[in-house]
Amino acid sequence: MVSSRRKREIAEIADQTRRLAGISTYGINDIFDACQSLNYYYLRYPLMDGVLGAVIKRDAEYIIFSNSSVVYSREIFTLAHEIGHIRLGHLNSETQTMEDTNHTISSNDEKEVEANFFAACFLIPKDALLKIIEVFDIVNFSILDIVRLQSVFNTSFETTINRLNYLSIINEQKLELLKLQKKEQTISSILKSIGNDANLCIPSNVKAISMDYLKWIQFNYSNNLISKATAEKALGYLDISIDSIDIEPVNSDDDFDFDAFWEDDDE
Ligand SMILES: [Zn+2]
Known part of the structure; x- marks a missing residue:
């Protein structure tokens, strides 16, 4: 379990990391640029096995690997997760490599939970999210509203609704309803729901x-x-x-x- 005190600390470290990377936009437009600004090397490569990403420490340098064969929002999240491992001090002289698969990322291992929390805060800072909700005048949190938020924060549907739920912006019931609606949604119905000419x-x-x-x-x-x-x-x-x-x-x-x-x- 990660205590709420530690979570506040992690949120602060995520904010610091954004400042260090020179990010001033609500969402991160290019997380690979951000990586470079932080002086981390990155390597993207399409792998067909289950590896999502990894981070390697070599003396004072860090190399982040991400699997580019997964959906883009997933790759962005993995990158943010790996940056989290670095910024939260999970790598040291004993642990010089961390490899992530679906299995590790969804595990209850404290470092994994911390890195996931970092990634959520890093990609969707609370203040930015509240501001965007106000700017877009979002009240009902429809599927389309979630897609709009995703387009700002470059996050997956899951990450976006989980963040909204964590910050008590939507309740558990709404979270489950959105998951269900998402399953039934098709590209055609999204187009229809907006009307063909609507941008x-x-x-x-x-x-x-x-x-x-x-x-x-x-x-x-x-x-x-x-x-x-x-x-x-x-x-x-x-x-x-x-x-x-x-x-x-x-x-x-x-x-x-x-x-x-x-x-x-x-x-
Ligand atoms: Zn990890």
Whole structure:
């Protein structure tokens, strides 16, 4: 168990780390940049096994590894978790390497719980979250509201709703309801719920997503213009599964020439 006193300490260390990394935005626009600002080396590599990330201490230097084959928001969380291990002093001359899998990250090991708490505070600081809720005038915390928060903080659906619940902004009942609704949600129903022409606009000082982005992914994937992996990555950012896209990509046997298509368009 991590005491509430220790949790307050960790939240403070997370704030300090943001300042040290020169982060002044609500969400972290580029956590890899932040890593560099903190003078940690990072390595991203798509691995198919269960490793999510790792951190290695070499004298005074730290190297963070993250598996880039997982959805992007998951990779960002792993990075924040590994930064947590460093900033909370979990590495020392005895423990010079820590490796994370789904199993370690969800375990009750005190260091893992601490690193997860650090990651949540680092990615979604309480004050920033309260401010954004006010700016967006969020009252009901619908699925769409959660997606908007995700787009600001670059976090997964789970991380976002858990943080809201931890800070008592939504209660347990609402948390469970959102989890259930999320399961039933498809990309089409999100589009329908907003109306086809509506753009999801977010102030430009934070990360922006628009419905055009979703339509763009859907169009390109269904016409086989982008690979499944690319579509998955783009959708993963919004925590939407590729299976929720209604249309299967067509087979590219018909030799569609994308370059010629654009050239024709210019005439
Ligand atoms: Zn860990």
